[in-house]
Amino acid sequence: MTATITKAAYDLANDSFGRCCNSDGFFDSFYSILRASNPDIARMFARTDFTKQNELLRVGLDLMLMYDHDNDAANQIMAKIRMSHSRHRLDVKPEFYHNWIDSLMVACEKHDANFTSDIENAWREVLAKGIDYIKSGYNEGAGKSECLSYLHWLDPDLEAVARQWCGLSKSIRDELVAKVRAAN
Ligand code: HEM
The missing domain is CATH 1.10.10 (Arc Repressor Mutant, subunit A)
Structure with missing residues (x-):
């Protein structure tokens, strides 16, 4: 665990993630909210197999929570996600990451019965570094x-x-x- 992310924030976000995963339809809710947030984003998921995608996101979020915690495997896979989201591949525009985190928070509020603004702040704090990392790969790779x-x-x-x-x-x-x- 690095000094940038406090253990308290990590625990709040991680526990919230556990409750969300135990709530039916969490990932479907997230992707519905994300797609509804912007027609360009909706188009990106037009041919997506969501059974598979939901599982990939569950793993992706686990990794995001682990990112920068001296976990080599997690950091390596994050590097792959960064590459796949660059403009040469999936072409995920940097401005779409606001939609992503905001949609995630709306989905968490719906699926985590204990959700509070402190939990939301913890999620945003814990994910910020991983999001910046993936976003900063936009012009790289390929x-x-x-x-x-x-x-x-x-x-x-x-x-x-x-x-x-x-x-x-x-x-x-x-x-x-x-x-x-x-x-x-
Ligand atoms: C930092 C946040 C994000 C994480 C952790 C994440 C994670 C993932 C993962 C794990 C995959 C599948 C494997 C891979 O691509 O390497 C994926 C695929 C994808 N992501 Fe992301 N993603 C993020 C943000 C975004 C955003 C902001 C968008 C667009 C608004 C987006 C659009 C997509 C699309 C279109 C796919 C492919 C879906 C398909 O196979 O049809 N992602 N994402």
């Missing part, structure tokens, strides 16, 4: 070697991953998939 290492990490369904995350042409995808398979 080199082929980074794509390759991402594929490597994401195995096993390399072709689907190449299509989804790298946005590359079929010939380059095939080349990447062959290289990653050869490296394994």
Whole structure:
């Protein structure tokens, strides 16, 4: 735990997250609120499989809560999320992160029976650094070697991953998939 995030704030946010996860429909609520907040954001999720996405966000939030706590694995995966959200991939505009955190807070208020303004402040404090980190990657990444290492990490369904995350042409995808398979 670093000095920037107090243990009290971490505990408040983490306990609130536990209550939200135990409340049916928390992730569906969050994504409905986020999509309703901006038509451009709604379009980004037009083809999303939310069964999968909800689980990815649950893991993503766990990581955000762990981020910067000297947890190498969490920090490494955060680096992958930062890359996938850059303008070369998902193209998540920096201004959309306000919608993201505000929508998350509305969903928490609905699903955490103990929600208070102190808990909201704790969430915002604990997530601020991770959000800034992902947001600051907007103009970075997208080199082929980074794509390759991402594929490597994401195995096993390399072709689907190449299509989804790298946005590359079929010939380059095939080349990447062959290289990653050869490296394994
Ligand atoms: C810091 C906050 C955020 C976290 C922790 C987060 C987390 C994630 C994770 C874990 C995934 C799946 C794996 C990956 O992409 O690496 C994902 C996918 C995605 N995220 Fe985020 N995200 C954040 C903010 C945003 C924002 C602000 C937007 C847009 C408003 C956004 C849009 C998307 C989209 C469109 C996908 C792909 C959905 C699909 O597969 O169809 N994310 N996010």
